[in-house]
Amino acid sequence: MQREGCRMSGGVQEPAAAGMITLDDLDNMTDELGSDSTNIRNGSIEEDAEPMEDGEQDRLLNYWQTVARGHQVEVPNEMAQPIQQLTRNNSTEGRQRVPFLLLNHKEKCGEVLYEKRQYGQAKWACVKMKEERYEQSICLGFMKLMRYICEQNNSGQYIGMTIPILTIVHTDEAQSELCRSVTVAYYVPTHLQGEPPQPTDQDIIIEEWPPTVVFTRSFGGATNEESILREIRLLAELLESPELCLQDTFIVAGYTNPAAANRQNEIWFLQRP
Structure with a gap:
């Protein structure tokens, strides 16, 4: 995996912004x-x-x-x-969820603190953005993916919405600041994985991500820089061996509209290959 790529196991990116226009x-x-x-x-x-x-x-x-x-x-x-x-x-019901295998999870008083999952090798449509403001990068990146999903591909067909939409984020060494660059990633529907429709927008790249193990924790509310850094610190405290994960690369998974009252998000830590 290239350090500068946008794949799960390490890319140059940032979180899912508060007020991102998408999904719900x-x-x-x-x-x-x-x-x-x-x-x-x-x-x-x-x-x-x-x-x-x-x-x-x-x-x-x-x-x-x-x-x-x-x-x-x-x-x-x-x-x-x-x-x-x-x-x-x-x-x-029509949104296809990215398939994964649940390996195990940790509970406390009946509450799931985090899950360990295995995601298989798969093709994702990725777009990199680096606007002045984080929300601008997320919104503009998602609009590009929308056009790809909605017929602006070489099949000329609507190819279907999948969830979650991922944003790969990078932090500084102290995990106190997010990098500005953003990659928004969309899972190509399972029935199109063998031959994904090619985007007409040259900024969108179809990448094949390798099998990846992630530790993931759900959280609600805003997905802004402050909340994402907080969730990174919280999951690091809960993990028994956080050092086994990448220390500057994380993923924010968005399942619902960030402007909605009851949002569903996850923070993902990537286990080192």
Whole structure:
């Protein structure tokens, strides 16, 4: 594994930002927009709903643009179609989870403190960003992946949402500061692993990550620099042998919208190869 790569076992990256526009933003968005022209079940627009009118597409785009401006990010008008398509296909049941093998876990008073998992070799779509602000890098990187997922690939087809979306982060030696560079990574759906659709955006690279063992702990709330550094320190205290993991490379896994009240995130430590 190259030190400068964006794979699990060590890449140049950072965390999942507070206010990142992604995933369950779309669920909450349907409540904000109302259900007058769409069929909504469990907060998601159903696949058999009538095609969105132009006005509904504009409302979706305006919603994303409003959220993004709060983080000094501009969502271009060309994102209207990918936003519409991802929204229409955004049922929780339809999101494929990255497969893994649970090796063991540690509990205290019935609470799972952390899990040890084995992730297999797999192909991921990775995009590196290095904007002035962390939120900008995350938002812009995710929008690039959205376009890849929503037909901007050599198959010309919607290829499906998978979770979690990963952000590889690097810290200084004291684990007190995050690097600015960010890599956002999307797991290519299992049925496309043999021959992943190639992105039309040259900034997106399909990488094959080796089998990886991770120690992972769940946490809720914001995923900003402060919370990520706190979670890194907390998991390091809980692990029996933290020195067996990489000391400056970590992963933040996002399962739900970072703007939602009940967010589901994980911090991952990578076991040394």
